[in-house]
Amino acid sequence: MADESILTDEIKAMIGTLSEPVIMEVGRVAIRRYADAVGDDNPLFHEVEDAKAAGYEDLICPPGFWGWPIKGRATIGGMSIVGGVLIKAGLWRILDGGVDQEFYIPIRAGDILTAYSKIADIREREGKAGKMVFTTVETTYLNQNGDTVAVNRATIIAR
Amino acid sequence: MAKKQIYYEDVEVGSEMPALEKISTTQMAVRWAGASGDFNPLHYDDNFAATQGTGGIITHGALKRAWLVQLVTDWIGARGRVKKFACQYRGMDYPRKMATMGDPTEGETWLCKGTVANKKVEDGQHLVECNIWVENGKGEKTTPGSATVILPSKKAKA
Numbered sequence: 001m002a003d004e005s006i007l008t009d010e011i012k013a014m015i016g017t018l019s020e021p022v023i024m025e026v027g028r029v030a031i032r033r034y035a036d037a038v039g040d041d042n043p044l045f046h047e048v049e050d051a052k053a054a055g056y057e058d059l060i061c062p063p064g065f066w067g068w069p070i071k072g073r074a075t076i077g078g079m080s081i082v083g084g085v086l087i088k089a090g091l092w093r094i095l096d097g098g099v100d101q102e103f104y105i106p107i108r109a110g111d112i113l114t115a116y117s118k119i120a121d122i123r124e125r126e127g128k129a130g131k132m133v134f135t136t137v138e139t140t141y142l143n144q145n146g147d148t149v150a151v152n153r154a155t156i157i158a159r
Numbered sequence: 160m161a162k163k164q165i166y167y168e169d170v171e172v173g174s175e176m177p178a179l180e181k182i183s184t185t186q187m188a189v190r191w192a193g194a195s196g197d198f199n200p201l202h203y204d205d206n207f208a209a210t211q212g213t214g215g216i217i218t219h220g221a222l223k224r225a226w227l228v229q230l231v232t233d234w235i236g237a238r239g240r241v242k243k244f245a246c247q248y249r250g251m252d253y254p255r256k257m258a259t260m261g262d263p264t265e266g267e268t269w270l271c272k273g274t275v276a277n278k279k280v281e282d283g284q285h286l287v288e289c290n291i292w293v294e295n296g297k298g299e300k301t302t303p304g305s306a307t308v309i310l311p312s313k314k315a316k317a
Contacts (some may be wrong), residue, residue: 030194037194038222039181040229044237054237063228063241064221068196093211095201096220098247098304106240129212155247159212 006131007124008089014135019081019117024141026067026111028058034065051108058109064101064152066113066141082119082135086158091133097155105149112144120153132159164236167278167285167310176234176273176289181226183218183254184263191222202254213251220248223269223293223302230271230291231306238311242286246304252295267296273306285312 028048035045043050044060051059061067086094107113120138124131135156143149188202197219200207208216224246231241255263273291280286287310293302 034194034225037187037190038225038229039187040225040232042229042232044232050237062225062232063244064224065195095213096248098220098245099224100245102243103241 005124006089006091006133007122010085011089011122011133014082014085014119015122017081017119022115022117023070024067024113024115025070026061026107026109026113028109030068031059031061031065031109035062038062048109056106056108060109061107063103063150064099066107066115066150066152067111081117082122082137082156086133086135086156091158093159095157097134097157099155100153102151103149105143105147107141107143107149111149113141113149116140116142127159129159132157162233162236164238165234165310167280167287167312168314170275170278170287170310172275172277174275176230176291179226179230179233179271181269181271181293182263183222183252183267183269184257185216185254186257186261186263187222188216188219188254191219191225195219195221195225197221215253218252218254220302223248223252224304226269226271226293227273227291227302227304227306230273231289231308234273235308235310240309241306242284242309243307244304245306246291246302248302250295250299250301252293252301269296270294276305284309286310 031045045062048059117137117139121136123134125134137154139152140148141150185203192198201211202216202219227246255266258264271293273289275287276290277288287308289306291304291306292300295301
């Protein structure tokens with residue numbers, strides 16, 4: 001049993017799956033509230049005049065904040081695709097593993113982003129606590145002009 | 160902007176960022192849940208956390224990520240930009256419980272730190288690569304990461 005893979009066929013079949021696009025609205029209130037929750041008083045995230053003085057059209061998002069979905073929850077699409085399948089396979093203890101992000105254009109208040117998530121990779125690893133499944137969800141964010149503003153790769157660990 | 164702008168020329172390999180002190184509390188976890196949309200009860204409910212094999216409620220990895228973003232964005236100033244950012248949630252961190260409505264119990268304090276690993280000019284961008292991490296109260300790096308930032312250059316300004 002110990003050598004048996006915990007990757008079920010159903011889990012393996014998730015690799016390459018795309019989520020439905022999620023529309024994210026970037027509002028000043030959400031930016032300020034997010035920065036406050038971090039304890040971050042950077043004026044670029046709070047004061048419109050300071051953001052303008054720095055050359056931005058409006059408040060900008062702290063890198064890694066993508067605004068708020070116009071419906072549903074902020075959880076990125078990828079987790080909602082893969083979460084159910086992992087739990088069904090008995091892997092219901094799920095943790096965030098980390099992120100790897102690239103930023104191309106600063107995201108500012110007033111932007112409307114479209115987020116596309118893809119299950120980029122699913123692999124098994126042996127950890128201290130036994131076998132674990134690492135899922136990488138790659139989310140690409142486009143703004144209202146069709147420009148790619150950022151790519152976020154999130155790793156989810158299930159065991 | 161009150162803060163002094165840092166320039167590419169000011170930075171040397173080995174330079175340290177000013178450390179950022181943070182205290183993770185259960186109250187902060189709830190604020191973060193509301194502001195980020197991550198309502199996993201693992202981060203605020205003892206009974207649920209007991210079923211997850213984490214040894215209790217743990218601080219959101221993404222909140223520690225956001226602390227590290229603050230460390231970096233504080234350092235690079237209004238004219239700096241983050242180009243790449245990565246971190247791994249390697250070690251669990253356990254928030255302090257609340258003693259009063261506003262104050263946490265005594266306990267651990269976390270430090271976010273960073274050092275310059277490399278600097279280079281590429282495609283006209285003045286890039287600085289940094290190692291960053293969150294240290295727990297025992298000095299263990301629970302959340303190591305890296306960031307590549309674009310800094311303004313004094314030469315480009317002239």
